[in-house]
Amino acid sequence: MPNQPRTGIRLLIAIAIFLTPVLASAYLAWRECYATEKALSLSYAQSALRRMEETSGQLTAGARALALVNLSPCSPEDIRLMREIDLASSAVKAVGRVVDDTLLCTSQGVANPISLGRPDLVTRQGISIYFNKDLGGQPPHPLNVLAINGFAAIIDPSQTLDVLTERPKVEAAVFVPSSTNRLRIATVGQYFPSNWLRPIGKGTHTTIQSGGYLVSLVRSRMWDLAVVTATPQSYIDRRFNRLAVLFLPIGILCGALFALLVNMLYRVQSPFPTMLRRAIKDGSLYVVYQPVVELATRRVVGAEALVRWRSRHADMRPDYFIPQAERHNMIQLITKQVLSIVARDLPQFLSMDPNFFVAVNFSAADLCDKRTLAAMDEFLRVSGARPENIEVEATERAFLQGPETSEVIDALRAKGFSVAIDDFGTGYSSLSCLQSLSLDTLKIDRSFVDTINTDGATSQVVLHIIDMAHSLDLDIVAEGVETEPQAQYLVKRGVQYAQGWHFGRPMDPGLLCEQIRSHASAGKESVPAQACLRVH
Ligand code: G
Ligand code: G
Ligand code: MN
Numbered sequence: 001m002p003n004q005p006r007t008g009i010r011l012l013i014a015i016a017i018f019l020t021p022v023l024a025s026a027y028l029a030w031r032e033c034y035a036t037e038k039a040l041s042l043s044y045a046q047s048a049l050r051r052m053e054e055t056s057g058q059l060t061a062g063a064r065a066l067a068l069v070n071l072s073p074c075s076p077e078d079i080r081l082m083r084e085i086d087l088a089s090s091a092v093k094a095v096g097r098v099v100d101d102t103l104l105c106t107s108q109g110v111a112n113p114i115s116l117g118r119p120d121l122v123t124r125q126g127i128s129i130y131f132n133k134d135l136g137g138q139p140p141h142p143l144n145v146l147a148i149n150g151f152a153a154i155i156d157p158s159q160t161l162d163v164l165t166e167r168p169k170v171e172a173a174v175f176v177p178s179s180t181n182r183l184r185i186a187t188v189g190q191y192f193p194s195n196w197l198r199p200i201g202k203g204t205h206t207t208i209q210s211g212g213y214l215v216s217l218v219r220s221r222m223w224d225l226a227v228v229t230a231t232p233q234s235y236i237d238r239r240f241n242r243l244a245v246l247f248l249p250i251g252i253l254c255g256a257l258f259a260l261l262v263n264m265l266y267r268v269q270s271p272f273p274t275m276l277r278r279a280i281k282d283g284s285l286y287v288v289y290q291p292v293v294e295l296a297t298r299r300v301v302g303a304e305a306l307v308r309w310r311s312r313h314a315d316m317r318p319d320y321f322i323p324q325a326e327r328h329n330m331i332q333l334i335t336k337q338v339l340s341i342v343a344r345d346l347p348q349f350l351s352m353d354p355n356f357f358v359a360v361n362f363s364a365a366d367l368c369d370k371r372t373l374a375a376m377d378e379f380l381r382v383s384g385a386r387p388e389n390i391e392v393e394a395t396e397r398a399f400l401q402g403p404e405t406s407e408v409i410d411a412l413r414a415k416g417f418s419v420a421i422d423d424f425g426t427g428y429s430s431l432s433c434l435q436s437l438s439l440d441t442l443k444i445d446r447s448f449v450d451t452i453n454t455d456g457a458t459s460q461v462v463l464h465i466i467d468m469a470h471s472l473d474l475d476i477v478a479e480g481v482e483t484e485p486q487a488q489y490l491v492k493r494g495v496q497y498a499q500g501w502h503f504g505r506p507m508d509p510g511l512l513c514e515q516i517r518s519h520a521s522a523g524k525e526s527v528p529a530q531a532c533l534r535v536h
Pocket of ligand 3: 361393
């Protein structure tokens with residue numbers, strides 16, 4: 001079964017075509033989410049850094065302002081000035097005086113001096129940093145003290161990174177890049193591997209993926225500060241899931257439409273052999289019958305089987321598909337199909353008229369192939385017909401193929417089938433060639449019948465053809481008879497049979513059966529009681 005793998009491959013292709021937009025939309029959605037989270041992660045790091053830079057700026061500006069006036073530390077004037085500095089410094093909790101690692105007073109007033117111990121870190125700019133100091137606030141809260149030239153800024157590490165409070169799972173740290181162990185000024189989050197604190201260039205930023213996190217680093221250009229934020233993968237996933245609800249149905253819709261479109265294109269544009277095989281398989285080929293009448297009595301004595309191809313929109317012309325099938329060496333498939341349809345239709349014609357015949361068009365390929373003989377035996381077996389009930393029609397061209405053709409034609413005639421030359425006069429054989437052919441019937445092409453009773457230059461040719469056929473003792477069928485004068489002319493010249501619109505157009509088998517029946521009942525024959533079957 002050559003169709004099986006083809007169907008499998010088509011299914012695979014259809015699935016691939018369907019999945020492509022679905023996966024592409026999923027991929028685009030995921031990239032969109034990744035880019036958004038990356039931008040967010042970086043912007044959080046940048047705003048935290050900006051806040052730290054502000055604090056450092058305010059610290060050094062405050063220290064400079066105090067140094068200029070040279071007041072005695074913790075004097076009322078000194079404290080008043082510090083309060084002004086404090087009010088102007090948005091990022092600090094308070095400012096104060098630190099001498100010899102001891103906080104002497106703050107902008108909020110003089111209290112007991114608080115020993116800060118050794119600074120945890122001294123930055124490149126000379127800022128001493130004391131981490132997590134309890135400065136007696138209520139409730140107790142660890143604060144960081146940044147001091148330079150006796151002036152200190154007190155900051156709340158938990159507020160340094162409060163830009164992140166709306167994203168609770170994001171981890172972050174502010175750290176001092178120059179310090180040997182990259183000391184953190186503030187940290188948010190439990191999981192915080194030290195390899196996130198990477199050295200990067202001053203004033204630069206970067207984002208990396210590490211341990212299921214999207215890690216963004218920014219380092220200050222001016223200050224010895226850097227901020228790292230780490231967004232867990234789950235944030236990207238959550239965003240993706242939200243977006244997928246929107247993206248995926250569109251992707252699935254596009255995929256389905258796309259697959260449908262490609263399938264339609266494939267059906268419209270698939271190669272001829274594929275189309276023909278499919279047409280045979282799904283029963284798109286059918287047969288109509290054009291009556292052949294006996295001119296003297298106008299009785300329907302036979303019919304020519306003409307194949308038709310019912311396509312989705314309109315019938316396809318045999319003038320197109322017969323030559324195509326011949327070119328693709330597939331015409332024998334059509335003949336086989338026509339024979340099997342005729343074998344199905346013929347019994348009911350024969351039940352009305354046992355001497356009825358059906359003419360079937362054979363092509364050159366059929367007549368070169370000895371298997372045609374076996375096919376005809378099979379035809380007789382299936383249909384229960386006699387060889388006289390079938391006429392084999394072939395064009396001049398098919399007759400002149402070579403010795404194999406003659407062998408098959410002779411064998412067919414020996415079996416009792418009659419053989420007709422079709423479209424006679426349109427081919428390249430001369431009239432004299434006719435006598436060398438093994439034949440029973442000659443079908444005069446309708447182009448000659450058209451010239452009957454006209455003054456056309458070829459109007460005499462039909463007479464020569466008729467004379468020639470008579471002298472060779474051939475039966476004659478005139479094709480394309482459209483008018484009564486043509487019929488009269490032909491009957492006068494001794495033409496026995498005719499076919500054409502004047503007697504009947506190609507028709508369904510049911511209708512043909514009715515015609516045979518009505519002719520039979522008009523004669524003496526006993527007509528079976530059963531009605532004709534409507535096949536189509
Ligand atoms: O009636 P219609 O227009 O279909 O005929 C067009 C042409 O197709 C004719 O030349 C006729 O001989 C050819 N044709 C019709 N049916 C068959 C067939 O079953 N086999 C072959 N080989 N030719 C056919
Ligand atoms: O097999 P053949 O080439 O003879 O095919 C007959 C063709 O002629 C078919 O296409 C059929 O529909 C067409 N035909 C049959 N009778 C007439 C007729 O009276 N006039 C015209 N113009 N065409 C006809
Ligand atoms: Mn024909």
